[in-house]
Amino acid sequence: MFEIVYALIECCLNRSIKMPSHRTEFICLNGRHSQIILECVESGAPVWRHWGEAGVHPLPDASLSSQRPVPPFSLDEPVPLTLVPTFGTGWFGPSAFHLHRDGKDWAHAFTACHVHQLSPDHVRIDLIDDIAKIDVSVWLRLDPDDDVLTMKTRIVNRGEAKCDIGWLAAGTLPLPPEAVSVQSLSGRYGNECLPEQDRLGRAGWRRENRRGLTSHDILPVASVTGPTTDFSNGPVWSAQLAWSGNHVQTIDWNDGAGWVWQAGEGLAPGELQLEPGASADSPEWLATFSPHGLNGAAQNFHSALRKRSPGRPDHKPAAPRLVHYNTWEGLYFDHDEDTLAGLIGKAADLGVERFVLDDGWFRARNGDNVGLGDWVADPTKYPSGLGPIADKIIAAGMAFGLWVEPEMVNPDSELYRAHPDWALNLAGRDRPTARNQLVLDMTRQDVIDYLFERLNNLLGTLPLSYLKWDHNRELTHAGAFERPAFRRQVHGTYQLIDRLRAAHPHVEIESCAAGGGRIDAGMLTRADRVWPSDNLDALSRLEMQSQFLQFFPPEIMGAHIGTAPAHVTGRSQSLAFRAGVAMFGHLGIELDLRSLASDQAAELKSWINFYKSIRTHLHAGQIWRGHAPDNVVWQASAGDDGILLAIYRTRPGEARIAPVVRLPFVQADMTYRVVHIHPEATAGKAVNENEDGRHPAVWPDRPSRDAGWREYRGAVLSGHGLALPLLPAETCLFFRLVPVGS
Numbered sequence: 001m002f003e004i005v006y007a008l009i010e011c012c013l014n015r016s017i018k019m020p021s022h023r024t025e026f027i028c029l030n031g032r033h034s035q036i037i038l039e040c041v042e043s044g045a046p047v048w049r050h051w052g053e054a055g056v057h058p059l060p061d062a063s064l065s066s067q068r069p070v071p072p073f074s075l076d077e078p079v080p081l082t083l084v085p086t087f088g089t090g091w092f093g094p095s096a097f098h099l100h101r102d103g104k105d106w107a108h109a110f111t112a113c114h115v116h117q118l119s120p121d122h123v124r125i126d127l128i129d130d131i132a133k134i135d136v137s138v139w140l141r142l143d144p145d146d147d148v149l150t151m152k153t154r155i156v157n158r159g160e161a162k163c164d165i166g167w168l169a170a171g172t173l174p175l176p177p178e179a180v181s182v183q184s185l186s187g188r189y190g191n192e193c194l195p196e197q198d199r200l201g202r203a204g205w206r207r208e209n210r211r212g213l214t215s216h217d218i219l220p221v222a223s224v225t226g227p228t229t230d231f232s233n234g235p236v237w238s239a240q241l242a243w244s245g246n247h248v249q250t251i252d253w254n255d256g257a258g259w260v261w262q263a264g265e266g267l268a269p270g271e272l273q274l275e276p277g278a279s280a281d282s283p284e285w286l287a288t289f290s291p292h293g294l295n296g297a298a299q300n301f302h303s304a305l306r307k308r309s310p311g312r313p314d315h316k317p318a319a320p321r322l323v324h325y326n327t328w329e330g331l332y333f334d335h336d337e338d339t340l341a342g343l344i345g346k347a348a349d350l351g352v353e354r355f356v357l358d359d360g361w362f363r364a365r366n367g368d369n370v371g372l373g374d375w376v377a378d379p380t381k382y383p384s385g386l387g388p389i390a391d392k393i394i395a396a397g398m399a400f401g402l403w404v405e406p407e408m409v410n411p412d413s414e415l416y417r418a419h420p421d422w423a424l425n426l427a428g429r430d431r432p433t434a435r436n437q438l439v440l441d442m443t444r445q446d447v448i449d450y451l452f453e454r455l456n457n458l459l460g461t462l463p464l465s466y467l468k469w470d471h472n473r474e475l476t477h478a479g480a481f482e483r484p485a486f487r488r489q490v491h492g493t494y495q496l497i498d499r500l501r502a503a504h505p506h507v508e509i510e511s512c513a514a515g516g517g518r519i520d521a522g523m524l525t526r527a528d529r530v531w532p533s534d535n536l537d538a539l540s541r542l543e544m545q546s547q548f549l550q551f552f553p554p555e556i557m558g559a560h561i562g563t564a565p566a567h568v569t570g571r572s573q574s575l576a577f578r579a580g581v582a583m584f585g586h587l588g589i590e591l592d593l594r595s596l597a598s599d600q601a602a603e604l605k606s607w608i609n610f611y612k613s614i615r616t617h618l619h620a621g622q623i624w625r626g627h628a629p630d631n632v633v634w635q636a637s638a639g640d641d642g643i644l645l646a647i648y649r650t651r652p653g654e655a656r657i658a659p660v661v662r663l664p665f666v667q668a669d670m671t672y673r674v675v676h677i678h679p680e681a682t683a684g685k686a687v688n689e690n691e692d693g694r695h696p697a698v699w700p701d702r703p704s705r706d707a708g709w710r711e712y713r714g715a716v717l718s719g720h721g722l723a724l725p726l727l728p729a730e731t732c733l734f735f736r737l738v739p740v741g742s
């Protein structure tokens with residue numbers, strides 16, 4: 001809820017007001033569990049007073065400046081942290097932007113501030129620097145339902161000469177002294193979403209991605225935690241940048257102002273220049289505070305990203321996430337019309353709902369060194385084009401999806417031979433390839449138009465409803481007509497996707513970049529799904545998925561059941577464990593269906609049925625994750641129809657009897673019926689109780705002697721915990737918890 005206290009209450013929609021000088025006024029945005037308080041000052045940017053727990057801070061009764069002592073040998077009027085801190089005010093911390101005009105106009109201070117209420121939860125603050133001739137606007141919207149704050153900053157050059165911008169923070173946020181550490185994600189191809197934890201110290205914290213796309217190794221996400229924060233308890237301040245290019249995240253310590261958190265695009269020298277009258281927008285920065293631990297922050301982001309998803313215009317529930325079959329790990333480049341014809345029936349029999357033809361379908365593409373850029377079917381493998389295969393897929397009752405990698409070109413392609421100048425390059429420098437490919441210059445309208453024409457043609461002539469959109473190399477030598485192109489490259493890609501989505505609104509898009517190299521909230525307004533990793537090893541995936549879910553919702557997380565041994569790690573797990581781990585995302589199958597024995601096919605089919613029975617619940621529900629002692633992890637999803645709980649043992653137990661699993665998400669005063677379900681045997685139906693009313697065997701071939709665990713008080717489940725049967729390593733159990741009364 002939006003509220004501007006005292007005089008600001010008069011502020012009407014889009015009517016700007018000037019701050020009177022005689023009283024203290026505040027801008028308040030109120031969420032369910034979080035609150036924002038900014039203090040308006042006579043001129044200059046509003047001062048940060050609070051971003052954190054709701055209700056703990058009454059509105060300040062006086063201005064910050066009237067309450068703060070002046071330390072010796074300091075400015076006689078100390079400069080506090082503002083919404084847009086700038087050097088020209090005497091601020092010693094990080095500036096919200098770096099701008100100059102040929103070495104001049106480099107220090108900024110605002111001479112006027114106007115506050116505009118755009119809606120009850122949405123405010124725009126316009127700041128004017130009349131000396132440097134710079135205007136800055138900041139949008140702040142705190143969603144009262146999910147506590148996610150969306151910020152964005154615009155800068156306008158009102159001067160008479162061009163200005164050069166080296167840094168433009170999407171936002172500046174305060175963190176309180178109890179913030180002690182920051183968790184972020186790193187990784188690499190085949191091992192994505194690795195958690196990093198850094199202790200906050202006086203040297204600050206900085207993560208800068210220079211790889212040209214979101215990247216595997218530094219995701220634009222972070223969670224700041226307090227000293228006792230865990231999955232379910234304690235304060236979490238978390239943020240993610242909606243941007244698919246270079247990015248910078250910083251947390252600085254400033255004596256007198258505390259921790260200062262900023263995020264924005266990473267800009268190359270000279271990359272962002274504004275002509276007189278021109279403006280530039282930062283990407284959006286999504287931030288949330290939760291008093292309920294990492295799970296609370298994750299739930300807030302899931303809600304916010306669901307609302308931004310292209311598949312949910314007007315916040316409608318998403319269509320069920322179809323079960324995929326993807327050809328990559330089963331076939332790689334080795335497929336043709338006959339091979340696929342043999343697989344289509346097998347996939348449909350298993351219950352697959354969308355058949356995705358991955359790499360290898362286009363001209364000369366028998367390996368990763370040729371063909372990118374041409375986007376016509378290979379005449380040897382597919383002499384009549386992809387039409388006959390598409391028809392068979394549709395006739396078998398499945399949707400048809402296709403892999404493309406639009407921004408890329410192999411030097412060995414018709415496209416490159418015709419247009420070598422279409423690749424990003426720096427005159428006179430090498431053009432190093434990665435995976436034998438170069439990157440097309442998406443700053444050029446002719447390149448975008450060419451790609452639109454190619455993809456539009458595929459989407460218009462084939463019954464396609466899905467594109468897996470890949471980007472398998474990082475940007476180097478990213479010059480376009482000698483100027484840095486990183487930023488414009490991202491905007492060019494966004495433009496192409498937006499154009500295609502507008503022309504083909506029924507087509508869904510999956511974002512992939514050598515696995516999980518382009519997963520961010522910017523892409524997620526355009527992509528319905530992401531591919532987190534080529535690593536299908538269930539043990540790797542279990543940790544990776546838990547980290548992924550900290551920032552992104554489960555229904556966009558491609559989760560495929562692969563083969564054993566897993567191609568990326570060489571490790572093997574049972575089909576039940578591979579499937580049990582894949583259940584918590586958007587399910588797919590990625591193995592050679594020709595090698596599947598009939599008993600395995602039957603088991604796989606049961607898991608697919610189980611997924612179909614839980615997906616509506618899972619893809620709209622709230623998720624909790626947790627660790628139990630002795631190598632057990634769990635994940636739960638709550639919806640209107642109860643709670644789905646999955647328990648995974650990752651390694652052999654060290655205790656003879658496994659410690660209990662405490663379930664912090666249940667309501668203490670509620671009674672729950674705890675039902676074990678056997679997805680692999682029952683296709684998702686709850687197993688009937690034994691005749692004596694006891695819980696049935698909890699592991700198929702090891703009946704439990706534990707009796708009477710049918711109904712529990714919530715307080716027992718959260719305080720005492722759920723006892724586990726003896727579980728071998730790399731196994732999982734599924735339960736449904738149904739509240740049966742209080």
Ligand code: GLA
Pocket residue numbers: 328358359403470472512513514515516531533534
């Ligand atoms: C990347 C993707 C894979 C597959 C290949 C095709 O590596 O992550 O899933 O699509 O490209 O070349």
